[in-house]
Amino acid sequence: xxxxxxxxxxxxxxxxxxxxxxxxxxxxxxxxxxxxxxxxxxxxxxxxxxxxxxxxxxxxxxxxxxxxxxxxxxxxxxxxxxxxxxxxxxxxxxxxxxxxxxxxxxxxxxxxxxxxxxxxxxxxxxxxxxxxxxxxxxxxxxxxxxxxxxxxxxxxxxxxxxxxxxxxxxxxxxxxxxxxxxxxxxxxxxxxxxxxxxxxxxxxxxxxxxxxxxxxxxxxxxxxxxxxxxxxxxxxxxxxxxxxxxxxxxxxxxxxxxxxxxxxxxxxxxxxxxxxxxxxxxxxxxxxxxxxxxxxxxxxxxxxxxxxxxxxxxxxxxxxxxxxxxxxxxxxxxxxxxxxxxxxxxxxxxxxxxxxxxxxxxxxxxxxxxxxxxxxxxxxxxxxxxxxxxxxxxxxxxxxxxxxxx
Amino acid sequence: xxxxxxxxxxxxxxxxxxxxxxxxxxxxxxxxxxxxxxxxxxxxxxxxxxxxxxxxxxxxxxxxxxxxxxxxxxxxxxxxxxxxxxxxxxxxxxxxxxxxxxxxxxxxxxxxxxxxxxxxxxxxxxxxxxxxxxxxxxxxxxxxxxxxxxxxxxxxxxxxxxxxxxxxxxxxxxxxxxxxxxxxxxxxxxxxxxxxxxxxxxxxxxxxxxxxxxxxxxxxxxxxxxxxxxxxxxxxxxxxxxxxxxxxxxxxxxxxxxxxxxxxxxxxxxxxxxxxxxxxxxxxxxxxxxxxxxxxxxxxxxxxxxxxxxxxxxxxxxxxxxxxxxxxx
Numbered sequence: 001x002x003x004x005x006x007x008x009x010x011x012x013x014x015x016x017x018x019x020x021x022x023x024x025x026x027x028x029x030x031x032x033x034x035x036x037x038x039x040x041x042x043x044x045x046x047x048x049x050x051x052x053x054x055x056x057x058x059x060x061x062x063x064x065x066x067x068x069x070x071x072x073x074x075x076x077x078x079x080x081x082x083x084x085x086x087x088x089x090x091x092x093x094x095x096x097x098x099x100x101x102x103x104x105x106x107x108x109x110x111x112x113x114x115x116x117x118x119x120x121x122x123x124x125x126x127x128x129x130x131x132x133x134x135x136x137x138x139x140x141x142x143x144x145x146x147x148x149x150x151x152x153x154x155x156x157x158x159x160x161x162x163x164x165x166x167x168x169x170x171x172x173x174x175x176x177x178x179x180x181x182x183x184x185x186x187x188x189x190x191x192x193x194x195x196x197x198x199x200x201x202x203x204x205x206x207x208x209x210x211x212x213x214x215x216x217x218x219x220x221x222x223x224x225x226x227x228x229x230x231x232x233x234x235x236x237x238x239x240x241x242x243x244x245x246x247x248x249x250x251x252x253x254x255x256x257x258x259x260x261x262x263x264x265x266x267x268x269x270x271x272x273x274x275x276x277x278x279x280x281x282x283x284x285x286x287x288x289x290x291x292x293x294x295x296x297x298x299x300x301x302x303x304x305x306x307x308x309x310x311x312x313x314x315x316x317x318x319x320x321x322x323x324x325x326x327x328x329x330x331x332x333x334x335x336x337x338x339x340x341x342x343x344x345x346x347x348x349x350x351x352x353x354x355x356x357x358x359x360x361x362x363x364x365x366x367x368x369x370x371x372x373x374x375x376x377x378x379x380x381x382x383x384x385x386x387x388x389x390x391x392x393x394x395x396x397x398x399x400x401x402x403x404x405x406x
Numbered sequence: 407x408x409x410x411x412x413x414x415x416x417x418x419x420x421x422x423x424x425x426x427x428x429x430x431x432x433x434x435x436x437x438x439x440x441x442x443x444x445x446x447x448x449x450x451x452x453x454x455x456x457x458x459x460x461x462x463x464x465x466x467x468x469x470x471x472x473x474x475x476x477x478x479x480x481x482x483x484x485x486x487x488x489x490x491x492x493x494x495x496x497x498x499x500x501x502x503x504x505x506x507x508x509x510x511x512x513x514x515x516x517x518x519x520x521x522x523x524x525x526x527x528x529x530x531x532x533x534x535x536x537x538x539x540x541x542x543x544x545x546x547x548x549x550x551x552x553x554x555x556x557x558x559x560x561x562x563x564x565x566x567x568x569x570x571x572x573x574x575x576x577x578x579x580x581x582x583x584x585x586x587x588x589x590x591x592x593x594x595x596x597x598x599x600x601x602x603x604x605x606x607x608x609x610x611x612x613x614x615x616x617x618x619x620x621x622x623x624x625x626x627x628x629x630x631x632x633x634x635x636x637x638x639x640x641x642x643x644x645x646x647x648x649x650x651x652x653x654x655x656x657x658x659x660x661x662x663x664x665x666x667x668x669x670x671x672x673x674x675x676x677x678x679x680x681x682x683x684x685x686x687x688x689x690x691x692x693x694x695x696x697x698x699x700x701x702x703x704x705x706x707x708x709x710x711x712x713x714x715x716x717x718x719x720x721x722x723x724x725x726x727x728x729x730x731x732x733x734x735x
Contacts, residue, residue: 186555301510
């Protein structure tokens with residue numbers, strides 16, 4: 001099967017933005033640029049719309065195919081916090097097969113058995129079963145000795161450690177970040193330094209073991225400063241963030257709105273602005289949906305009793321395009337954050353528009369106006385703190401491995 | 407006294423005196439709204455001191471006291487308040503609620519709603535739980551304390567006590583001492599007293615003080631003696647051991663040494679400074695018996711008395727619209 005996308009605005013994290021065509025033969029991209037479409041090719045006239053690499057969403061908590069399809073996501077790095085936990089090769093392999101062919105799941109195996117933070121999991125065997133990285137899950141490994149061994153062992157076998165930076169002792173029981181909002185609402189809160197404390201330790205250990213570490217979500221000014229400094233020393237560190245932490249501050253929790261109960265909790269306005277700066281200056285490598293859908297059973301509760309998490313897959317791209325529309329980042333940078341960089345961290349050869357790459361593509365109209373409406377979301381749960389927000393941009397077509405899905 | 411006896415003069419020209427459907431907290435109330443509730447409470451103080459205490463204005467009104475967290479004093483106060491106004495009062499304790507069987511709070515709210523309660527009084531251990539219920543029911547909801555969030559009627563009764571004893575609230579230097587971090591009483595009092603132009607000082611160890619407390623228009627102290635300088639009112643908080651996990655203070659002995667209100671310490675405040683405590687007291691920990699029982703200075707039993715009056719006023723005001731009281735429909 002040959003498909004020729006013509007009259008497109010090609011958006012590639014490395015090739016930049018340019019008008020042109022793209023040829024897909026079988027499951028691969030074979031040509032990009034100016035060429036005459038072969039006679040036997042199915043022609044897709046993009047009518048000037050953006051043709052970009054499909055999204056690789058690094059660090060989701062649920063395999064949610066409908067939500068991913070709407071959001072232009074064709075690959076997900078699945079966090080190990082599943083039931084059962086991804087700490088066994090059979091479970092890892094099963095997870096890797098769960099979404100195909102429409103959605104490719106790249107399991108991130110548990111770094112420690114049962115995510116308990118005590119004994120190392122079988123990282124190499126899980127790697128053979130399909131694991132693309134190892135993670136500490138939703139929690140932090142409090143024992144520095146264990147974390148050092150996790151990093152050293154993962155470095156030996158070439159896996160990145162995806163870490164959750166939140167000092168467990170300081171954050172125990174907290175559902176919010178310390179500040180005026182948490183004080184007024186009477187919510188148990190932890191200071192924002194829970195994050196930088198954890199990052200500082202983990203960076204020192206990563207530097208000492210020469211391991212690659214990825215912080216799934218960094219959300220504070222102090223955390224970004226630590227990452228910048230470590231990177232300048234040559235530490236192999238990357239970090240991600242979700243749109244929620246770029247666009248919302250802790251005041252979104254007012255009225256005890258549980259849709260704004262996230263992990264890590266929303267930060268103060270200064271930290272939010274620092275996150276936008278870190279996105280603009282290249283400190284942040286990955287924009288993730290942190291897709292963690294929670295149904296009403298988990299959200300229609302008092303704030304402290306509700307589960308943290310939001311449904312993010314459907315809104316990741318439109319919110320990301322908002323950052324382009326407002327000039328925070330360029331469109332090619334957005335796709336570096338959404339596709340190329342997460343692919344690299346997972347060791348996947350995808351995320352760009354280049355010959356030889358898998359034909360994972362999305363056609364995007366960046367100017368279609370829409371509104372995020374929680375009740376109309378197609379995913380497993382429509383819990384979004386962005387309910388009612390007007391956005392611009394919609395996925396018009398998704399191609400996975402040469403097959404048009406929608 | 408009947409419903410129609412309520413004086414419309416209390417409704418300020420051009421605005422509704424109390425436009426809120428629920429009373430979930432002091433936050434969100436305007437100063438004149440707080441003052442209105444205090445004024446409304448005044449009438450019930452004398453009525454309660456009379457021998458015949460019954461008023462029938464809430465005849466036919468079903469008041470459900472849904473207490474998901476143990477409380478004796480507040481529950482009793484709300485029960486007495488409702489009964490003195492003629493309401494049919496039903497108490498639902500956590501022990502008999504289906505919450506123990508796994509029912510969610512919203513299910514409980516929907517059930518209470520279906521039973522056509524006219525006013526629901528709620529206490530719950532989680533901050534925001536009352537708001538959650540208020541959003542789901544058709545009748546007014548009164549917050550009797552939710553987690554570490556708010557306890558509005560306590561703040562109102564404290565404000566009423568201060569106003570009656572000191573003549574006014576504006577300009578009074580009120581020192582709130584103790585476990586501010588876990589205290590819904592402190593939060594509501596900070597909001598109410600600051601709103602009514604009192605000078606509010608909070609004092610306690612840093613381990614029991616919420617972050618950004620200064621942004622609630624109060625001044626923060628760690629030295630009790632310094633905070634007491636020139637105080638008109640000393641409001642002690644209960645050391646809430648049941649809310650604490652982990653080491654917040656080294657010992658109650660040390661806590662008493664630094665933050666216990668003793669006669670010697672009270673002498674640092676104004677000579678006629680008022681002593682208050684929301685109760686129940688840990689005698690010998692945050693307050694000594696000699697201070698708690700000090701004639702003329704301790705207003706602790708008076709607070710309890712004001713509590714009933716304030717709750718009567720709140721029940722009356724919140725149900726006026728449903729009862730078709732003139733000017734409120």
